[in-house]
Amino acid sequence: MDILRFITAGSVDDGKSTLIGRxxxxxxxxxxxQLEAVERASRPQENGIPDLALITDGLRAEREQGITIDVAYKYCATLKRKFIIIDAPGHVQYTRNMITGASNADLVIILVDARNGIQEQTRRHSLIASLLQIPHIVVAINKLDLTGYSQQVFEQIKSDYEGIARNLNLPTVTYIPISALQGDNIVHPSANLPWYTGKPLLEHLETVSLLNDEKPQPARFPVQYIIRPQTEQLHDYRGYAGRITSGSYRKGDSVTLLPSGYSSTITAIETDGAEVEEAFAPQSIVLRLADDLDISRGDLVVKPDEAPALSKELELLVCWIDHKPLTAGNSYLLQQHSNRVKCSVQEILYKLDVHNLEEQPADKAQLNEIVKIRVRTASPLAYDTYEQLSSNGRLILIDETSNLTAGAGIIRAATAL
Amino acid sequence: MADYSLDYLGQLESEAIHILREAAGQFERPALLFSGGKDSITLVHLALKAFRPGKFPFPLVHIDTGHNFPEALDFRDELAARIGEQLIVRKVEDTIKAKGLTENKGKFASRNALQTYTLLDTIAEFGFDACIGGARRDEEKARAKERIFSIRNEFGQWDPKLQRPELWNIFNGRIHKGENVRVFPISNWTELDIWHYIRREKIDLPSIYFAHEREVLQHQQQLIALSPFIRIDEGDQVQNRRVRYRTVGDMTCTAAVASEAVTIDDIINEITATATSERGETRIDDRVSEAAMEDRKRTGYF
Structure with missing residues (x-):
């Protein structure tokens, strides 16, 4: 059995939490x-069903205000698949929490209120889904019960969204008409929507393909921790612990260490203290090498024929998630997997307008804005662009004085050393 | 080509090991909070996978309320001895005496809230900057909202409105002096995932997880073990029942469930068929209010 991680996105009150509850x-x-607790907490509803949004809105402040503030994770399973459900907030001010949820999603459900059509948040969340390259997108046109289950309304919103999808180069988008409140087309097909011939939402989630049928990816292994027992029997033992982020490794493989450029050979791959011949992403393993080299946390073990380039000049697309604005000239800690280096922002190249995707000049980035910046790092970074290899092309920017995670970035381009 | 895919337990295991190693790599003085329950036992098993053949880069720390099940305490000591890792025990009893704390009164008086004082004192005593714990997001709705690296202020408090965004699997554990981080490697596991993993890995558990005869008191549909820590009132009927524990907390606030499950397979079947959640069935401490867990976390609780 496999796991699908999906997130619900869309504007405030489009019914994200209700959908998950349903x-x-x-x-x-x-x-x-759990249902009893929700029934106790909910105000009486018209249709006798408890307020299903309360299943995920778990914080006091959320219940008081009737909104979702932070991401909630819910877990469920059917006979076909396990699901990790990420319920994200819709308010603009909580976009950073939405990004937190979206960064780990295989699929995003973008909800649109049938009465209101496409909103600014629909566009912003779609843009984020596009930047993060979330593989599967579902546009769920919700609250159709309030528009008389009109096919025309559904088709109009679908056609509007197709324009967005084209501009953002989104992969295949699936459109599903629903009413989360009434339960139409969520788990069961609905007699109210006879004109819809596709799958109900759950069936779509159960059957969407998660197989990675792309070509094999280059191997990347960031070192997280060095195991040195220093006991009598294991006096010279030195194991590099980490998680393979892409590709695979075999015992005997020649490897290059980055950024140092040293080469060596894999003498053993261990999981759970036992040797294995081969390991692959996303396994957590221990690598042992033939040579005693100066290797530390954050270094990358790669294969020489598919090694990434090194750079100290990178162009990043960044979503700013700190209240303190990003200013050109400021310096931050850049963290890519377990690797941290200092960097300074040389220039803000442009700010992305969420409405029309226009690139506008900017000298600052405020909370939740998306900007392209050029940074210079204190030491060379072994990078891939996010487009080529997302797991090695993503990073966060940390404000060294507040310690807060201030930016979520993807590498767009770089000047190789 | 070989089949390069991990089943869901393999994915969850690898994710948890990655988080444990991030904790080891990012903090100066981490600790693993160990309760003797199945989740922290699973956590220890994952730590063995993450750090062997080396030693753990952290001690096991148990905050002993004095109301623990003796079976869980014995298991704790045996496990620590078997794997040869350091175990630090700090007692709520001592904190109560030293600080003149007032204990709860009542039939099932719980030391759950007082635990937080001992935990924060222990963090200060050893200078721990990170505490790794076995909390899962499926347990409770406040936990469903918490990050994997959860930053606590110098009073150990969680502020749900000020959580750091947590992007991809990149963890930012940088803190100011005095703050600490709670790290939850099995956040994404469900109760059933834990049991399936225990079965796959053949992990030993304290005997109280399996069906056994026990003297219990029935109280509002919950079965509470007879112990010196609860008050028996007139009219209380003590029964001998065949029960097991679905969670292991304090004897005063953990209820048993009627069960015939003697093997892990039996337990998995029982949980698959149940209509009640883990904490709902067994935890008296969550029943205090709608937001009992959030309120405790805001005061420094795990």
């Missing part, structure tokens, strides 16, 4: 006591 409720993934 999915869990109709697929019988809510236990009796």
């Amino acid at each position: 999915l869990l409720y109709d697929s019988k993934n809510i236990l009796a006591d």
Whole structure:
């Protein structure tokens, strides 16, 4: 069995939390006591069903205000698949929390309120989905019960969204008409939507392909921790612990260490203290090498024929997630996997307008804005562009004085050393 | 070409090991909070996979409320001895005496809230900058919102409105002096995932997880073990029942479930068929209010 991680996105009050509540409720993934708790907490509803949004809105402030503030994770399973459900907030001010959820999603469900059509947040979340290259996109046109289950309304919104999808180069988008509140087309097909012939939402989620059928990826292994038992029997043992982020490694492979450029050979691959011949992403393993080299946390073990380039001049697309604005000239800690280097922002190249995707000049980036910047790092970074190899082309920027995570960035280009 | 795919347990395992190693790599003085329950036992198993043949880069720390099940304490000591790792035990009893704390009163008086004082004192005593714990997001709705690296202020408090964004699997554990981080490697595991993993890995557990005879008191549909820590009132009926524990907390606030499950397979079948959640069925401490867990976390609780 495999796991699908999906996130719900869209504007405030488009019904994201209700949708998740409905999915869990109709697929019988809510236990009796949890439902009782929700019933106790909910105000009486018209249709006798408890306020399903309360299943995910767990914080006091969320219940008080009836909104989602931070990401909630819910877990459910059907006979076909396990799901990690990421319920993200819709408010602009909580976009950074939405990005937190979206960064680990295989699929995004973008909800659109049938009465309101495409909103600014629909565009912003679609842009984020596009930048993060989330492989699967579902546009769920919700609250159709309030528009008389009109096919025309559905088709109009679909056609509007197709324009966005074209501009953002989104991969295949699946459009599903639903009413989360009434339970139409969530788990069961709906008699109210006879004109819709596609799958209900849950069936789509159960069957969408997660197989990575792209060509094999270059191997990347960031060192997280060095195991040195220093016991009598294991006096010279030195193991490099980490998680393979892409590709695979075999015992006997020649490898290059980056950024140092040293070469060596894999003498053993260990998992759970036992040797294996081969290991692949996303396994956590221990690598042992033939040579005693100066290797530390953050170094990258790669294969010489597919090694990434090194650079100290990178162009990043960054979503700013700190209240303190990003200013050209400021310096930050750049963290790529387990590797941290200092960097300074040389220039803000442009700010991306969420409405029309225009590139506008900017000298600052405020909270939740998306900018392209040029940074210079204190030491060379072994990089891939996010487009080529997302797991080695993503990073965060940390404000060294507040320690806060201030930016989420993807590498767009770089000047190789 | 070989099949380069991991099943879901393999994915969860690898993710948890990655998080444990990030904690080891980013902090000067981490600790692993160990309770003797199945989740922290699983965490220890994952730590063995993450750091062997080396030693753990952290001690195991147990905050002993004094109301623990003796079976869980014995198991704790045996496990620490078997794997040869350091175990630090600090007692709530001592904090109560030293600080003149007031204990809860009542039938099932719990030391759950007082635990936080001992935990924060222990963090200060050893200068721990990170505490690794076995909390899971499926347990409870406040936990469903917490990050994997959860930053706590110098009073150990969680502020749910000020959580750091956590992007991809890049963890930012940088903190100011006095702050600490709670690290939750099995955030994304469910109760059933834990049991399937325990079965796959053949992990030993304290005997109280399996069906056994026990003297219990029935109280509002919950079965509470007889112990010196609860008050027996007139009219209380003590019964001998065949029960097991679905979670292991304090004897005063953890209820048993009627069960015939003697093997892990039995337990998995039982949980698959149940209509009640883990904490809902067994935890008296969560029943205090709608936001009991959030409120405790805001005061420094795990």
